[in-house]
Amino acid sequence: MPPSPSPSPSRDRILDAFEELLTEQSERAATLDAVAARAGVSKGGLLYHFSSKDALVDGILERLQRLVDDDLERMRTAPAGPVDYFVRSSVSSQSALDRTVIAAARLAQGANPKARASLSSMQGGWLALLESAVSDPIAAKAIMLVGDGIYYNSVLLPETASVVRDDAEMDRLVALVLEIAARPR
Amino acid sequence: MPPSPSPSPSRDRILDAFEELLTEQSERAATLDAVAARAGVSKGGLLYHFSSKDALVDGILERLQRLVDDDLERMRTAPAGPVDYFVRSSVSSQSALDRTVIAAARLAQGANPKARASLSSMQGGWLALLESAVSDPIAAKAIMLVGDGIYYNSVLLPETASVVRDDAEMDRLVALVLEIAARPR
DNA sequence: GTCTATATTGCGATAGAC
């Protein structure tokens, strides 16, 4: 019998509930009561698995770290190249990574120092990879900023129509960004 | 005697205090108690000028509206053109507009619908102006996303070193963005 | 592991004196 990958099934359900409340509503809405209710346990039950709210935050940030590492690996080996992969994957809200990034962003906005440090290091990872794929470092930065902009819009203005309206617009945006990437230094 | 532009001196001091707590700390830190203390009045004194926290939010959003209108006018008439003006003015945290935008962004992140609507309309104004200055609409959008990205970084990762490290890097970034703007459709 | 109290603190808002 292999060691169970997730020590407890409720632990993950609680973490999912916390993440959902953060992304779908707000940092303020993600109270212990609300998380417990959504996860289908009592507050006491929740606090058995995560002994404080801070422990809950740590849980999200560990999940983020894991997902970011996986993403960087996929970006590194993407068939259409890292730049194409990066921009397309910036259209938020779909993947598990997107959800966890948004959750962490809400915590960072709530002035949580650990969350800010995690996001900062995550961004450093992406920038480093973009810089290795693009000859001009300033172009790499501009590309990262476009991706950040797309994220920012979906984080801050969730119920607004997405900045990037549809697939056709996304294709044209990717084409433009690839042009920037190919630009000689 | 002209009508006083600001009906009450403490009213503005209270609004400044609210804005400072939002930008320097977080939405959660900007409690009525904290705002009153920083403005140098009692909680009762604060509530005489703003009868609820929602009224305080409205005060910030009205200030934002006024500052955005001024900014769009300056961008329209900027000597080096709207694109140059837009990107340079995205390096956040200096002007009165920057501070108020960040304050509104914190409120938007706290799921405040009015704040989200204000930021959305503000963004619409900038995008429309960029589109009128740049022949390719997708280039206009990319330029706006770069600006948004710079903002997003200073909002979410305030104590991290700015993404745009120094004036030299900013000049190279502006040059790149102007290249994008000049790109034929 | 999960539950029901309950202690404690902090917040938004009201009431009424000055």
Next chain:
DNA sequence: GTCTATCGCAATATAGAC
């Protein structure tokens, strides 16, 4: 116009039964 005092509520966390 500014103050103090206080109510009502919600949030984090603890204690201890099952």
